[in-house]
Amino acid sequence: MRIALFATCIVDAMYPATAQATVKILERLGHQVVFPSGQACCGQMHVNSGYLKEAVPVVANHVAAFDTDDYDAAVAPSGSCVASVKHQHPMVARSCGDAALEARATAVGSKTYELSELLVDVLGVTDAGAQLGSYFPHRVTYHPSCHGMRLLKLGDRQSRLLTTVQGIDLAELPEADQCCGFGGTFSMKNADVSSAMLADKTANIAVTGASLCTGGDASCLMHIGGGLSRQGSTVKTLHLAEILASTMAEPASVTGEVRVTTGKATR
């Protein structure tokens, strides 16, 4: 397949390794990856903050970048950005009365997948260790992000992939389905409540004894990682794509001290 990568603005600017890992995974499965260079952002920040007028050019840009027949499916390593492309883009187009844009946005949305969704539903990956060579010998806990879980209904696709990574010691996160408190501009407009939610999330992570917290959304991981860093915790965050791309020959690079375990997959 020819797969278009939507890197998302946060991954593009802050976490290039996540996008590189996504490319590695897809190429390892024998697919061709293209990167539509006109892409920038899904506009979720504008929509969720109520700035619909300002969201229009951002949405129009995304639609223009991905509205081609040059690829079979588009993928993003982010549930919330994919949810925005699928659910918010047609709504933004409607809000400015642009029926043509709405139709194109809907078409782009129907070809766009979150990474685990593409891997499991379209590319038939059921065993990451066997099919991708994924190897990650660390104790890891997993945070399922709200938009992937509730808007995209990803179910256990992400955690199922993680359990099949060789060497991983996956520790269940208490209250995993609770929001980490990021919520885009919510973390600034309601910083106190957001911080209280984050404190509970990081406390739950600490209970697992994991040295890494993973998930499918860079923004949530930036939030959780930012909290852990401020608290002086040694626990790091790492995107799920980087764990899946990690192999014995080419292990994922994790900055700082990480506890290496030798255990096999526990679940």
Add this chain to the structure above:
Amino acid sequence: MSTFLGMPALPVYGTGNLHAAESFPKAAHRELGNAQLRANLGHATHTIRDKRLQVVSELPDWEQLRDAGSAIKESVMARLPELLEQFEANFTARGGVIHWARDADEANQVVAGLIRDTGETEVVKVKSMATQEIGLNEYLEEQGIAAYETDLAELIVQLDHDKPSHILVPAIHKNRSQVRDIFLREMEGVDPELTDEPARLAAAARAHLRRKFLTAKVAVSGANFALADSGTLAVVESEGNGRMCLTLPETLITVMGVEKLLPTWQDLEVFMQLLPRSSTGERMNPYTSLWTGVTEGDGPRNVHLVLLDNGRSAALADEMGRSALHCIRCSACMNVCPVYERTGGHAYGSTYPGPIGAILSPLMTGIQAEENSSLPYASSLCGACYDACPVKINIPDILVHLRSVDVDSKRGTKKIPTQMDVGMKAASWALSSGKRLGLLEKGLPLGRLAAGPDKKITKLPGIAAGWTQSRDIPAPPAQSFRDWWAKEKDGRK
């Protein structure tokens, strides 16, 4: 909507206890400081939501029930005037009297007038959100009429001169030793040796309430449902105190929002499954009282109903927001809301707290009313409320819609744009072109410089300062993905 001369000024916005007096972030900051409150709330919401999940999972047709509930409510909203007229005709034909109230003041005046006509100065009350919304107790007190709450939790809140913090469990923010202290301080004739054992507390409340039930000649109630095809009202409750109020007094005055209507008796079946499971996590609620007008020799002889608008027509006029009126006040959304769980109900400033309150209050008062414009932002949009709602109100989408109404209502009215306005405009420019974003990303090494040797940014200015209150930002990478791709994959430098 077309307008014509002489047409009433619609929509009519709600008055009373729907207004936040201070912004949500400010109120939340204060409530977050109360460790006892957070502990009580966390414990209670976890208990209720676990119970709800368990009983909901027992029903194989739960999703179809939610769809049915949503569809019935949608049809009610689509033909509300017609159903209200049908209900009025049936209610009146069976000996009841209907009073229409546009806002809180009108409703309060009607109820006080009805009580005055009986010559009584004491009334018993069965828990009612609507009377809480219009501030009836306070109004009656000014008129020299004492109103006694009979729902145990409402009684606790009333004795403590406090406000409810939850629509189903109004005293959710108090633990039992606090309740004992309130009883000892405020309850007439209470045993001074009272302990905080639940059974002892319940017995004290029972003795107190029994005296009121046996003497009161007037009761004020709310209603959960009204059935248009028969003119019947319904109250569901857990303690039986409601049934005492509904059957013993001579005069019964019910105050109900116009949105509580259901077309037929048959529709009640759906909601009698949805409501108890969603609210208390019970398969069936203990007391369901239904009454249809006046029956000679049985129950109240004077039956009144005040039909309340108070901003409901304004909510109905909002095409995106009107489904908020589907709410059956089960409180499932607040029990799963991470924001509510940490701030409690008082932070929302309205009778309706939590996710549903964050949309309902500004819809009923207008987004520009007092501090209500801050309510739609009191959510991380995690979506737990939408998943839990038994009538499928898409609360996150309505929150986003109301945020856009707020932003648009402020456009052009402010002399100086806010930092957020400026930031959003700039971001819109930068993020609507791959080229522009790429150029900006060339500045990433500057961010690395700002991060310093420990590779993190710990302080940001302006509106972003909220982030660095409790979170670091990692040093940005030396190279964006875009640049890496251009170099490695496109073979360009």
